[in-house]
Every structure is written in structure tokens, then in C-alpha cells.
Amino acid sequence: MKKKVALITGITGQDGSYLAELLLKKKYVVHGVIRKSSSFNTGRIDHIYIDPHNKTNFYLHYGDLTDSNSVYNIINKIRPDEVYNLGAQSHVGVSFDNPEYTAEVSGIGTLRILEALRFLNIKKVKFYQASTSELFGETYNKNVFDENSKFHPKSPYGVAKLYSYWITSVYRESYGIFASNGILFNHESPRRGETFVTRKITRFLTRKKLGSKDVLYLGNLNAKRDWGHAIDYVEMQWRILQQKKPEDFVVATGNSYSVRQFIDMCAKVLKMKIIWTGKGLNEKAYILNKNKKELLIKVDKRYFRPNEVHYLRGDARKAFKKLRFKPKFTLRKLVEDMIKSDLELAKSELK
Ligand code: NAP
Ligand code: F7E
Numbered sequence: 001m002k003k004k005v006a007l008i009t010g011i012t013g014q015d016g017s018y019l020a021e022l023l024l025k026k027k028y029v030v031h032g033v034i035r036k037s038s039s040f041n042t043g044r045i046d047h048i049y050i051d052p053h054n055k056t057n058f059y060l061h062y063g064d065l066t067d068s069n070s071v072y073n074i075i076n077k078i079r080p081d082e083v084y085n086l087g088a089q090s091h092v093g094v095s096f097d098n099p100e101y102t103a104e105v106s107g108i109g110t111l112r113i114l115e116a117l118r119f120l121n122i123k124k125v126k127f128y129q130a131s132t133s134e135l136f137g138e139t140y141n142k143n144v145f146d147e148n149s150k151f152h153p154k155s156p157y158g159v160a161k162l163y164s165y166w167i168t169s170v171y172r173e174s175y176g177i178f179a180s181n182g183i184l185f186n187h188e189s190p191r192r193g194e195t196f197v198t199r200k201i202t203r204f205l206t207r208k209k210l211g212s213k214d215v216l217y218l219g220n221l222n223a224k225r226d227w228g229h230a231i232d233y234v235e236m237q238w239r240i241l242q243q244k245k246p247e248d249f250v251v252a253t254g255n256s257y258s259v260r261q262f263i264d265m266c267a268k269v270l271k272m273k274i275i276w277t278g279k280g281l282n283e284k285a286y287i288l289n290k291n292k293k294e295l296l297i298k299v300d301k302r303y304f305r306p307n308e309v310h311y312l313r314g315d316a317r318k319a320f321k322k323l324r325f326k327p328k329f330t331l332r333k334l335v336e337d338m339i340k341s342d343l344e345l346a347k348s349e350l351k
Pocket of ligand 2: 090091092093131132133134184185186187195196197198200217218219220221223224225259303304305308309
């Protein structure tokens with residue numbers, strides 16, 4: 001039987017690397033788009049690339065979502081059965097500094113792929129769009145978001161992704177392309193980028209555990225997120241494309257915790273004693289060591305955003321039912337996984 005061919009944009013990112021592993025396990029031929037960079041950007045997929053078992057199943061192509069010709073040429077050459085559009089300028093904070101670039105990559109980039117699929121008229125191709133809980137933004141007194149909740153993005157990133165969400169829906173309705181949105185809530189892992197809050201915290205606290213004298217500067221500690229594990233969520237991306245008809249799905253755990261609670265959970269796993277003092281910009285955390293207090297965390301207004309999504313919690317009942325989604329990782333297990341991996345990394349840095 002002919003192997004299925006998948007194309008992943010954003011293959012060098014957190015999700016792209018896990019999804020590539022999953023699809024290779026499922027005997028796909030996997031193609032990924034990588035960007036030219038002045039330093040190495042393939043750290044998350046090098047182990048896949050050098051594995052001799054993947055020699056005839058795993059291919060990388062230089063391209064960029066801002067470059068229509070590269071997108072078209074790659075799709076034309078590969079003729080994929082499934083396209084996973086995970087490429088994005090994915091940092092909400094950065095999107096306020098680079099709004100136009102974010103719109104080009106995370107918004108119009110999606111259109112470039114869909115136009116290539118329409119023009120090339122590839123039979124039965126399936127398209128997955130990495131949509132996000134950042135589409136919701138405002139709670140409107142609701143305490144949980146599902147597929148029917150109102151969108152109200154609060155950042156240039158959210159707006160770019162809103163365009164991608166709707167253009168995916170428009171190409172599905174207008175041209176009959178199998179195109180689905182996965183509206184995924186925050187998901188983290190040991191491979192999470194180090195400027196996202198969870199990884200920033202686990203990297204810092206594990207170094208601290210090994211004797212670092214640094215202080216961590218953070219922004220809004222009250223923000224609440226519905227955090228899942230990327231390993232669970234890439235499986236849902238694949239399942240969304242295995243449905244009989246294209247549909248949009250919310251993927252979430254249903255639980256919401258603040259940044260402060262995330263820190264407390266990490267400290268517990270690391271057996272560190274933390275005390276919090278002050279409020280707002282004066283809030284600080286100290287670590288207690290043999291009755292001595294050492295400054296651990298300070299709030300720094302540089303990390304506040306011009307506009308904030310204060311609260312996110314997803315209702316993934318549709319995915320639970322139709323995709324048979326049951327997350328394997330609780331938040332505690334996610335924290336343990338990240339701490340374990342970052343402790344190893346911190347130890348290796350000391351050698
Ligand atoms: P990530 O780690 O930031 O990875 C983003 C990927 O996009 C990287 O491979 C990056 O390449 C690539 N990329 C950036 N600009 C590009 C461009 N101009 N052309 C082509 N590729 C480009 O993100 P992630 O956490 O894996 O998330 C995957 C997708 O899901 C993203 O679209 C994100 O917006 C969305 N999403 C994420 C979450 C979450 O909580 N993780 C939740 C909902 C939705 P480099 O490695 O070269 O930078
Ligand atoms: O922030 C607060 C910050 O950057 C989470 C992306 O994957 O998920 C991600 O977006 C919260 C925010 O993720 C710092 O203000 C406090 O309220 O880890 P984050 P995000 O903005 O939720 C969604 C679903 C995506 O789609 C995105 O691609 O934490 N926070 N202090 C901080 N955040 C950061 N980054 N750094 C801090 O120092």
C-alpha cells in the first residue's frame with residue numbers, strides 16, 4: 001500500500017517535532033518546511049533526521065510562509081495527502097512588536113497554502129490549521145469556551161489567527177477542500193520555546209535548584225491558562241484530519257490555573273519552599289533555605305502586554321466524544337515532565 005504523504009509547516013517548532021515523530025510512527029512519509037537561519041534551528045528534529053530508519057521517509061525543504069512561490073513549489077513537488085499548517089510567529093507578546101510580520105506569517109501564510117491547494121487541485125488533500133484559544137480573549141461572563149463561543153482576539157497574533165481560522169472555513173465552504181481548524185488551548189512540553197512562560201519558569205527553577213544565584217523577572221502572575229501537554233495535542237491534530245468530514249474542534253483540558261499556581265506546582269515538584277510577598281508590581285517570591293530568605297522572582301512591567309487575555313478555560317466535550325480525546329497528562333504530570341527534562345539540561349550545563 002502507498003504510504004501517506006504529510007507536509008508540516010513549522011516542523012522545527014514544539015508541535016511540529018512531536019507531530020513528525022507521531023506520523024513517522026504511523027508509517028507516513030513526512031516532509032517539513034524549514035527556514036534559513038544564521039544559527040541552527042533544527043535542534044528539535046535533528047534526532048529524527050539522523051535516524052537511519054527515516055532516510056527514505058523524512059525530508060526537509062527550505063521555504064517560508066511569507067514567500068508564495070516557495071509554498072506553491074513545495075506543495076507542487078510533494079503532492080501531499082495531508083498538510084499541517086503549524087508554522088507561525090507564535091509569540092503573543094512579540095506580535096505587539098512585530099504586528100505586520102505576524103499578520104504575514106500567521107495570517108496570510110495560511111491563505112498562501114490554501115491558494116496553492118486550490119490551484120493545484122490535489123485530489124482529496126486534507127488541511128489542518130493550527131488555530132488557538134487566543135481567538136477568544138474576552139470572557140463575557142462565561143467561564144469556559146467551546147466551538148460556539150464568541151471570538152474577541154486581544155493581540156495582533158490573535159487577529160492574524162482569526163484571519164486564518166476564517167479563511168480555512170471559507171475555503172472549506174467555497175471550494176469543498178477538506179480543511180479543519182483545531183482550536184487548541186495552551187500546550188507545553190520539555191520542547192516548549194524558552195520565552196513562553198511555563199518553560200521560562202521550569203528552566204529558571206531547575207537552574208536555581210542546582211545553585212544558580214539569578215533572579216527571575218516575570219509579567220502578569222494572575223493570568224490563568226488551560227495548560228495541556230503537546231504530546232496529547234498533536235495526536236488530536238492527526239485525529240482531526242482522520243474524520244469523515246472536515247470540522248473545527250476545541251482541544252483543552254478543562255482546567256485553568258494562574259501563572260503563580262504554575263510556579264507553586266513547580267516548586268513543590270522540586271521540593272523548594274517559596275513564600276510570596278507584596279502585590280502588583282511589588283509582588284516578589286522568596287525561596288526559604290535553612291531559615292534564610294533569598295529573592296527568587298520579581299514582577300517586571302517590561303513583561304506586561306499592551307492588552308492581556310486574563311483567563312482561558314476550554315470545553316473540549318466535542319473532541320472528547322468525536323476524537324475520543326482523553327488527555328494522558330494532568331498538569332502535575334506535565335510539570336514533572338518539564339522539570340525532569342530541564343534538570344538534566346541544567347546539570348549538563350554545569351559540566
Ligand atoms: P513554535 O514552537 O513557536 O513553532 C513555530 C514554528 O513556525 C517554528 O518551526 C518556526 O520556525 C515556524 N515559523 C515561524 N515563522 C515562519 C515563517 N515565516 N515561515 C515558515 N515557518 C515559520 O510553535 P508551537 O508551540 O509548536 O505551535 C504550533 C502552532 O500552533 C503555531 O501555529 C501556534 O501559533 C499554534 N498554537 C500553539 C499553541 C501552544 O500553546 N503551543 C496553542 C494554540 C495554537 P523556526 O524554528 O525557524 O523559528
Ligand atoms: O503566556 C503571562 C502572559 O507567552 C502565558 C502561545 O503558544 O498559547 C501561547 O500564548 C501567560 C500570559 O503564552 C510572563 O502575560 C507572565 O498571560 O506562555 P505565554 P500565551 O500568550 O498564552 C496560545 C494558546 C497560543 O496560541 C500562542 O501561540 O503568562 N506571563 N509573565 C508571561 N508570559 C511570558 N511569555 N513571559 C513572561 O515573563
